[in-house]
Amino acid sequence: MPRTRKAPPSGALGARAARGRPRLTPDDVRDRIAAYCKRYGVAPNAEGLPPFPGGQRETQKHREWMALYKAHRRLASRGPSSDLVEQLQDLLARQHGRCPVCRKPVELAEVRLDATSADPAVLHPPCLELVTLARGLGAEALDRVRARL
Ligand SMILES: [Zn+2]
Numbered sequence: 001m002p003r004t005r006k007a008p009p010s011g012a013l014g015a016r017a018a019r020g021r022p023r024l025t026p027d028d029v030r031d032r033i034a035a036y037c038k039r040y041g042v043a044p045n046a047e048g049l050p051p052f053p054g055g056q057r058e059t060q061k062h063r064e065w066m067a068l069y070k071a072h073r074r075l076a077s078r079g080p081s082s083d084l085v086e087q088l089q090d091l092l093a094r095q096h097g098r099c100p101v102c103r104k105p106v107e108l109a110e111v112r113l114d115a116t117s118a119d120p121a122v123l124h125p126p127c128l129e130l131v132t133l134a135r136g137l138g139a140e141a142l143d144r145v146r147a148r149l
Pocket of ligand 1: 099100101102103104123124127
């Protein structure tokens with residue numbers, strides 16, 4: 001009998017698949033993305049992901065980005081939880097259906113949650129991107145931006 005012959009599948013395989021990994025929560029992914037952004041000095045894009053580290057394949061940064069991307073996609077494929085949808089609807093109603101940054105109407109389907117504990121709000125994706133960027137750069141940088149408008 002050749003030595004390379006594989007053992008037949010055993011019942012242990014099914015048991016392993018059933019255990020799986022701990023359930024991923026939106027908070028976990030948000031914290032991981034925030035930690036990555038801080039570490040590499042980047043801001044999340046409109047999808048809520050850090051920018052792709054182009055030209056940096058096989059680096060630690062690239063591996064971390066891929067892990068975040070997969071976690072983010074795994075969450076997105078699940079769809080928003082009903083709790084989250086309720087929270088978004090609630091905030092949108094309190095904002096009279098408008099984005100607090102540009103003051104234009106915003107639809108529930110497109111809103112992004114700016115989950116600061118002091119003042120949570122729902123914004124247009126580009127408006128949240130602007131806020132996130134400004135937070136990272138600081139108020140003084142924002143003054144310099146104003147001077148260039
Ligand atoms: Zn807006």
